[in-house]
Amino acid sequence: MKILISNSSQQPIYEQISSQMKALIIKGELNQGDVLPSIRKLAKELHISVITTKRAYEELEKEGFLETVKGKGSFVAPQNKELLKEKKMKLIEEKLMLVVDESKMFDISYEELCETLKILYYED
Structure with missing residues (x-):
């Protein structure tokens, strides 16, 4: 999964992550049931705070783009x-x-x- 963070953007980093993940889902590059990187792993890859990544995942979950299963990870939720x-x-x-x-x-x-x-x- 390719996520690019721009430090010069006016958009907060968590929003950059969530909007890019949404775009990947809408385009069909991420499909229902696909496993997403763990919060820690994504934070490490992007060189950002775990808290920032957690907030992005929480927003995506709230909007119905992903589901989190305790102990198993986060997955792309079924989409209309x-x-x-x-x-x-x-x-x-x-x-x-x-x-x-x-x-x-x-x-x-x-x-x-x-x-x-x-x-x-x-x-x-």
């Missing part, structure tokens, strides 16, 4: 892919609304905004 996609779309819509509001504020036309989005979307 359509529900996950809908949640992600809602987040994207919220972010796009901020972009639309700022675009209007700076008098950027719909066409300019669409062209910018198209360039960014297809950029490698």
Whole structure:
């Protein structure tokens, strides 16, 4: 499992971990029943605090992305892919609304905004 931590990000480290794990689950790179690294092992691999990793796992468990079985470890929980996609779309819509509001504020036309989005979307 590949998780990258950015110290320059505004996002707290536990959120970086949980959002990347969610993305792996949504993309199908982690599947129902897959064993996740232990909290200690992941903390060691990422060179971060066990407390930070524990918080990420707790958030993922609260949101239904993983299940923890005492003495056995943490596993990817069964997922409803359509529900996950809908949640992600809602987040994207919220972010796009901020972009639309700022675009209007700076008098950027719909066409300019669409062209910018198209360039960014297809950029490698």
